[in-house]
Amino acid sequence: MIQQKEDYLFGNFAEDKSLDN
Numbered sequence: 001m002i003q004q005k006e007d008y009l010f011g012n013f014a015e016d017k018s019l020d021n
Helices: 002-020
Strands: none
Touching: none
16 A cells, blocks of 8 residues: 555656656
8 A cells, every 4th residue: 555655656756856857
């Protein structure tokens, strides 16, 4: 459960950071 949530959060954050950067 946690692993899936982390993966989802990390994926969103990575995309947001990439767009922001």
